[in-house]
Amino acid sequence: xxxxxxxxxxxxxxxxxxxxxxxxxxxxxxxxxxxxxxxxxxxxxxxxxxxxxxxxxxxxxxxxxxxxxxxxxxxxxxxxxxxxxxxxxxxxxxxxxxxxxxxxxxxxxxxxxxxxxxxxxxxxxxxxxx
Numbered sequence: 001x002x003x004x005x006x007x008x009x010x011x012x013x014x015x016x017x018x019x020x021x022x023x024x025x026x027x028x029x030x031x032x033x034x035x036x037x038x039x040x041x042x043x044x045x046x047x048x049x050x051x052x053x054x055x056x057x058x059x060x061x062x063x064x065x066x067x068x069x070x071x072x073x074x075x076x077x078x079x080x081x082x083x084x085x086x087x088x089x090x091x092x093x094x095x096x097x098x099x100x101x102x103x104x105x106x107x108x109x110x111x112x113x114x115x116x117x118x119x120x121x122x123x124x125x126x127x128x129x130x
Contacts (some may be wrong), residue, residue, distance in 0.1 A: 001025070001033055002049040002093035006070060007078035008061075009053045015086065023051075023081035026090035033126045034093060042118040047071045049093065051078035062101050072097060090130070094123050 005023045012021040030046065037044040050065050050073045062073060077093035084091035088096075096116040099106040 001029060001030060001037075001044060001046045002077050002095065004044050005050045005051045005077040005081050005093065006068075007051045007053075008067065009051070009078070011079050012053075012082055014031060015082070021082060021085075023078045023085070025081065025092045026084070029090050029092035029126060031124050032129055033092060034127075036122045036125045037118075040118070040121065042122065044122075045071060049074060049077060049095070051075055073101065092126070094119050098122065 003025055012023070034044065034046060048068075048070050050062075050070045052073050052075060055073065055075055062070075064105065065073070070112070072088070073097065074095060080091050080093060096119040098112055098116075
């Protein structure tokens with residue numbers, strides 16, 4: 001569950017802010033999703049992620065982000081959190097890890113299709129509760 005989203009892009013520049021925007025999840029959504037995962041006994045981690053413009057790279061920049069506590073890489077949450085803040089709505093990124101940039105381990109298409117239901121249950125129950 002992405003409490004916050006870092007980025008290597010210039011996405012927030014469009015808002016003409018006089019500084020750097022810290023893109024964060026809605027706390028109520030995050031807390032509710034965390035409580036749902038706890039109640040169901042689903043394993044989860046809450047923390048900071050990286051929304052990157054370059055998802056597949058041959059250089060190890062991810063190691064520098066990992067040193068800062070970033071848990072994983074994806075491509076959309078920073079923009080999602082920025083837009084949600086801009087229009088005054090709630091947003092939360094919930095992820096299931098399919099591939100590891102650290103170990104090279106990857107799930108099959110069948111595993112992604114049939115076994116990634118815990119995250120979906122948490123997301124749907126969170127939406128229903130709020």
